Amino acid sequence: MEKSINTTRYLEVMGNYPTGVTVVTTLDDQKTPLGLTVNSFTSLSLDPLLVLWSIDKKVSSYSVFTKTKQFAINVLASDQGDLCSLFARKNTDRFNQCEWHLSKLNLPILSGSAGVLQCKTYKTIEAGDHTMLIGEVIDILNENKKPLLYHQRKMGEIPESFYQ
Numbered sequence: 001m002e003k004s005i006n007t008t009r010y011l012e013v014m015g016n017y018p019t020g021v022t023v024v025t026t027l028d029d030q031k032t033p034l035g036l037t038v039n040s041f042t043s044l045s046l047d048p049l050l051v052l053w054s055i056d057k058k059v060s061s062y063s064v065f066t067k068t069k070q071f072a073i074n075v076l077a078s079d080q081g082d083l084c085s086l087f088a089r090k091n092t093d094r095f096n097q098c099e100w101h102l103s104k105l106n107l108p109i110l111s112g113s114a115g116v117l118q119c120k121t122y123k124t125i126e127a128g129d130h131t132m133l134i135g136e137v138i139d140i141l142n143e144n145k146k147p148l149l150y151h152q153r154k155m156g157e158i159p160e161s162f163y164q
């Protein structure tokens with residue numbers, strides 16, 4: 001590998017790319033809710049309405065998410081930093097420690113999110129140590145709240161000065 005190409009440098013540059021934060025949820029075959037914190041989420045297409053995110057093959061719910069027919073993208077609001085941490089924490093009952101409900105489409109929706117996109121799985125593409133999940137948006141909730149930001153492993157909200 002060339003000197004200028006290594007994992008540390010890659011992580012430094014990617015860590016300096018600010019994102020929002022989402023929690024992606026679904027139900028398994030036993031109707032148990034599953035979810036994880038995700039910042040690889042992005043928009044993909046307007047016609048049809050497509051989004052994408054990627055899941056690490058090491059995540060415990062990997063086999064459920066790569067087979068599920070539908071999932072929900074909960075876009076976290078600026079006051080939901082605790083949910084970002086909760087849904088990235090290992091070996092804990094995540095859904096027992098937050099408020100949520102099942103939507104009409106049978107997907108777990110976190111209370112207080114800035115927005116929710118419910119999706120049906122359009123395509124999955126294995127790539128390296130992750131699998132990309134492409135979803136077709138079938139329902140949209142927009143609460144028009146300020147989003148949670150993630151940058152250099154820190155969470156926060158967009159400062160008021162940004163809008164001036």
Ligand SMILES: Cc1cc2nc3c(=O)[nH]c(=O)nc-3n(C[C@H](O)[C@H](O)[C@H](O)COP(=O)(O)O)c2cc1C
Pocket residue numbers: 021035036037038039040041053054055056058059060061084087088089090091150
């Ligand atoms: C801000 C943030 C963003 C994350 N984004 C992703 C992501 O896009 N894809 C992914 O697979 N894991 C991502 N993770 C890590 C997962 O949330 C974490 O590995 C997962 O919840 C572990 O689940 P498990 O204990 O069920 O294996 C992210 C974590 C944080 C804190």
